[in-house]
Amino acid sequence: MHHAGMAGDVVSARSPTAVRALIFDFDGVILDTETPLFESWAEIYRQYGCQPLTVEDWARELGGKDRGSAPLAILAENVGIEIDRQKVLRARRAYGQQLLAREAIRPGLVEWLTEARRRRLPVGIASSSSLLYVVRHLRRIGIYEYFDAVLCCAPGIEPKPAPDLYRLACEALGVKPDGALAVEDSPNGIAAARAAGLRCLAVPNRITENLDLSQANVLVDSLSGITLEAVIALVS
Incomplete structure (x- = not known):
């Protein structure tokens, strides 16, 4: 795995390893939805006199699909x-939405989307979240029109770490998996992208920076610290 900053040769567009499409994860990559989820559960735990999970425990325990149900069970x-589970979930959701509404698009992303458009690279999203949720937030932060395809979990489509979402996103964008670059923040997402045959860039957030992201081809601290052109050179 390269860490950003290593030299790489730019490969010509004719090369079979050239990057022909970009596919982003949504939660934690485009918008930091992970921290509001973590913080809102921490607040609920405090209200009930419980010690909240640490960021490390949260990331380790809930790096998968159980983020919806596991915190309530714990x-x-x-x-x-006996607690009123519906009341707890309503309070958590309301508080989480307040926090999420304050979140800005993650640093460097707009520059990347602008550069992708200039290079005429098709851009997609592959997310284990629901389509309604993802599209609503893309519209709210004003970047929906940058994406040529938005693939989300639906009946018959396995969530990550299964490769389904990335395979479908590549089909929708008209590229072979080896011509696409995935941008991910978690081990599950990286596993999904790699299993589908994509190269993968990892850009962790506060919640996932403690996890093992070594299966990505390139790891960067932030998209704002490196250009799309430089990453394409590295993975090519």
Whole structure:
């Protein structure tokens, strides 16, 4: 795995390894939805007199699909009294939405999207979240029109780490997987991209920076610290 900053040769567009499309994960890559989720659960835990999970425990325990249900189960176990689960979930959601509304698009992303458009690279999203949720947020932060395809979980489509979403995104963009670059923030996402045959750039956030992202081809601290052109050179 390269860490950003290593020299790479720019490969001509005729090369079979040239990057012909970009596919982004949504949660944690485009918008930091992970921190509001973590912080809103921490607040609920405090309200019920429980010690919140640390960022490290949260990332390790809930790096997969269980983020929706596991925190509630852990809370119910630790409180020792019967809790109104629906009330807890409503409060968590309301608080989480307040926090999420304050989140800006992640640094460097607009520059990357602008550069992709200038290079005429098709751009997609592959997300284990719901289509309604992803599109709503893309519209809210004003970048929906940059994306040529948005692939999300639906009946018959396995969530990450299964490769389904990335394979479908490549089909929708009209590229072979070996011609696409995935941008991910978690081990599950990287595994999905690699299993589908894509090269992968990892750009962790506060929640995922403690996880093992070594299966990515390139790891960067932030998209704002490196250009799309430089990353294409590295992975080519």
